[in-house]
Amino acid sequence: MRHVLEARRAVVPDPVHGLAIRHARVVVEGSRIAEVVIDPTDPAPPGTDDVGDLLLTPAFVNAHTHLAMSGLRGLDVAAGAAGNLVESLFFRVERAMTADDVRALARVGAMEALLHGTAVVWDHYYFPDALLDAFDDVGLAGIVAPPLQDLAGPGADGWEEALATTARLADTPDLATRGHGVAVGPHATDTVSDALWVRAAALADRLHLPIHAHLAQSIDELERAHDRAGTTPLGLLDRLGVLDQGAGWLLVHGLYLSDADLDRVDPARHTLVACPRAHALFAWPVDVTRWTDRGVPWVVATDAPVCNDAVDVQRELSALARYRTDAVAHGAAHAAFRASGSADDGRAVWEARTTAFHRHAALQDPVQLLKRVWTRPGALHPALPCGAIAADRVAHLALWDLDHPACWPGDDPLRTLALGAPQGALSQLMVAGRWRTSRGAHATELLANPAWREARREATARRTALLARVGL
Numbered sequence: 001m002r003h004v005l006e007a008r009r010a011v012v013p014d015p016v017h018g019l020a021i022r023h024a025r026v027v028v029e030g031s032r033i034a035e036v037v038i039d040p041t042d043p044a045p046p047g048t049d050d051v052g053d054l055l056l057t058p059a060f061v062n063a064h065t066h067l068a069m070s071g072l073r074g075l076d077v078a079a080g081a082a083g084n085l086v087e088s089l090f091f092r093v094e095r096a097m098t099a100d101d102v103r104a105l106a107r108v109g110a111m112e113a114l115l116h117g118t119a120v121v122w123d124h125y126y127f128p129d130a131l132l133d134a135f136d137d138v139g140l141a142g143i144v145a146p147p148l149q150d151l152a153g154p155g156a157d158g159w160e161e162a163l164a165t166t167a168r169l170a171d172t173p174d175l176a177t178r179g180h181g182v183a184v185g186p187h188a189t190d191t192v193s194d195a196l197w198v199r200a201a202a203l204a205d206r207l208h209l210p211i212h213a214h215l216a217q218s219i220d221e222l223e224r225a226h227d228r229a230g231t232t233p234l235g236l237l238d239r240l241g242v243l244d245q246g247a248g249w250l251l252v253h254g255l256y257l258s259d260a261d262l263d264r265v266d267p268a269r270h271t272l273v274a275c276p277r278a279h280a281l282f283a284w285p286v287d288v289t290r291w292t293d294r295g296v297p298w299v300v301a302t303d304a305p306v307c308n309d310a311v312d313v314q315r316e317l318s319a320l321a322r323y324r325t326d327a328v329a330h331g332a333a334h335a336a337f338r339a340s341g342s343a344d345d346g347r348a349v350w351e352a353r354t355t356a357f358h359r360h361a362a363l364q365d366p367v368q369l370l371k372r373v374w375t376r377p378g379a380l381h382p383a384l385p386c387g388a389i390a391a392d393r394v395a396h397l398a399l400w401d402l403d404h405p406a407c408w409p410g411d412d413p414l415r416t417l418a419l420g421a422p423q424g425a426l427s428q429l430m431v432a433g434r435w436r437t438s439r440g441a442h443a444t445e446l447l448a449n450p451a452w453r454e455a456r457r458e459a460t461a462r463r464t465a466l467l468a469r470v471g472l
């Protein structure tokens, strides 16, 4: 299938500003963007699809999800978050899940992602074949990482099969034409032995796959790394000599990263993944400016809907923007003011706020924010580059109606896309070269589809049965 799109306003890479809005003609062939002509002067060829005043952008890339955990939404996560949420609640339910459960529950998460303008997710979960079926059922693209665990976790008895599945999927040619891919998925440093880390990294190296792993996500993981290796989780991986293997790394969470750890990060190969709303619930807001200051690349993702409540990666950007001045209310200056109530101490609070405001300015910079859900995550899989309107990228595209009340008057659409709530203005979404919906009818068409009603019915029934099996 070939599409020629003519957009007077298209968000394209810009060498000076990072992103720019330009008149562009975009040629899509199959699942890829074949050509982008900026400011075309020749007449549009016959059959060109003129998108009028709609804004053409890359679709969002969500670099870390567990879509099937949509089925756990509504459980008492807050109680679990008092301790190790992953072990106390998630592992317990996941041990009882079947492949059919994963397919049914992931469809719901995939639908939510599509509704918010996401075309591709990096999903780290059990039963990867069921996940890929769920993506196809709904029309989302996904890069699956079959979880590798041998020390603990629901997959601890199945790591050999997970390795074999990873290799099989990497050797499945039609996966990429459907927009899908595979990554090697060691779960975390406290669920994976040294020997399995070495095997996983060797597999990633041999197949030129990225490695997608949780890192330093709990106090337990930090303490276990010290018990096992006398160092931090990233120090442990460094000592194993695996960090220079594979086609890049997604290191998710990074809550416990020392200064020495940040020196271990190779900006050419490693990317940290921040999940702001999930962090606020199960941990704390990470100081991502510290990562930036140390030259560490990072992207934004949602994590699971159960520990975040939404599979909406755009919404994570506005959560991140709040970090700019969040610390002021908890700092020493405000504590002094609370005790004295004096104008001098009040002035010191304002100075602390001003310092924070400047230090974290990039957290409210629309281009910097959008690059963390478009450009940078789109570069994480060597075989499936996306996240930019540029030649050879997978054609994951979105069209936005800037006359919608959420975007009007449309003078600074990048700011609205980064910091506003533009979902209602999403007119149409293209996933891997195929329009997923009709223009102007994105949400209504997705939700009116009888297949969605049947998918929701099955998901509800399976969720009820699953929770009953584990006594929740």
Ligand SMILES: [Zn+2]
Binding pocket: 064, 065, 066, 124, 214, 252, 303, 304
């Ligand atoms: Zn996760």
